[in-house]
Amino acid sequence: MDASMKKDLQKIACKVRMGVIEGTYNAKSGHPGGSLSISDTLTYLYYNKMNVDPKDPEAADRDRFVLSKGHTAPALYSVLALKGYFPEEELKSLRHIGALLQGHPCIHIPGIDMSSGSLGQGISAACGMALAGKLDGKSYNVYTILGDGEIEEGQVWEAAMFAAHYGLGNLVAVVDNNGLQIDGPVTEVCSPEPITDKFAAFGWHVITMDAHDFDSIEAAFDEASKITDKPVAIIQKSVKGKGVSFMENQVGWHGTAPNKEQYEQAMSELKAQLKELEG
Numbered sequence: 001m002d003a004s005m006k007k008d009l010q011k012i013a014c015k016v017r018m019g020v021i022e023g024t025y026n027a028k029s030g031h032p033g034g035s036l037s038i039s040d041t042l043t044y045l046y047y048n049k050m051n052v053d054p055k056d057p058e059a060a061d062r063d064r065f066v067l068s069k070g071h072t073a074p075a076l077y078s079v080l081a082l083k084g085y086f087p088e089e090e091l092k093s094l095r096h097i098g099a100l101l102q103g104h105p106c107i108h109i110p111g112i113d114m115s116s117g118s119l120g121q122g123i124s125a126a127c128g129m130a131l132a133g134k135l136d137g138k139s140y141n142v143y144t145i146l147g148d149g150e151i152e153e154g155q156v157w158e159a160a161m162f163a164a165h166y167g168l169g170n171l172v173a174v175v176d177n178n179g180l181q182i183d184g185p186v187t188e189v190c191s192p193e194p195i196t197d198k199f200a201a202f203g204w205h206v207i208t209m210d211a212h213d214f215d216s217i218e219a220a221f222d223e224a225s226k227i228t229d230k231p232v233a234i235i236q237k238s239v240k241g242k243g244v245s246f247m248e249n250q251v252g253w254h255g256t257a258p259n260k261e262q263y264e265q266a267m268s269e270l271k272a273q274l275k276e277l278e279g
Helices: 003-027 032-037 039-049 070-083 087-091 121-135 154-165 186-190 194-202 214-225 258-277
Strands: 064-067 142-147 171-177 205-210 231-236
Touching: 003 070, 003 087, 003 214, 003 258, 032 039, 032 070, 032 142, 032 258, 039 070, 039 142, 039 214, 064 087, 064 121, 064 186, 070 258, 121 142, 121 171, 142 154, 171 194, 194 205, 194 231, 214 231
Parallel strands: 064 142, 142 171, 171 231, 205 231
Antiparallel strands: none
């Protein structure tokens, strides 16, 4: 990847993380850990991969995105706000009664293609979108992000079987493998490992990537674009809470909002990272 482009994406991803912290702090609830771990991937998709236009969020030929692990909505909202789907100021009213942005993605929000949050269901909806596109002869692609804890849900594997059976080569599922879910390490709660082998056994083309390296992210999605006869699963190794020192790899930040002191520390760290990138 071009060095200038990489730096631009890194700066946007840093701002996405700042939006995550802003939203969860003002909501006094939410899920910052898993939102921070997918911030780079969302940045790449919305700024360098997907065919989307905030001025026409329901364009028939747009690429579709489903956040299957819907509790990490703060990251998706943040990238959509930065992209221009709605004002960034909306992030401060996250989860407030009557506000646009609720705790999980809602389809009435500009840029949201599927209401999600009941774990395991988003991937099924993504399969439906991909099959519809295939039957209608459309060129759009469907992208979805699942959590590694989420794939303990049986419905995920029904969807995986369905996608392979119907040859959904326009579907890319990213599994955010940060290793932690609300109850602890995924390997201790109900281990989904080996994740790559499972998707391969279900007939998917499987790719692995570093979720925080834009060269690795680009290589993974470039490879995925070349696969047209079967669905693609990208297993991304990530760090829960990435970008905020005291949140990284800490299961307690799965669903805990920062207090004022923690908010100030997190924003200070992210602003320092952004300043370094802009220097």
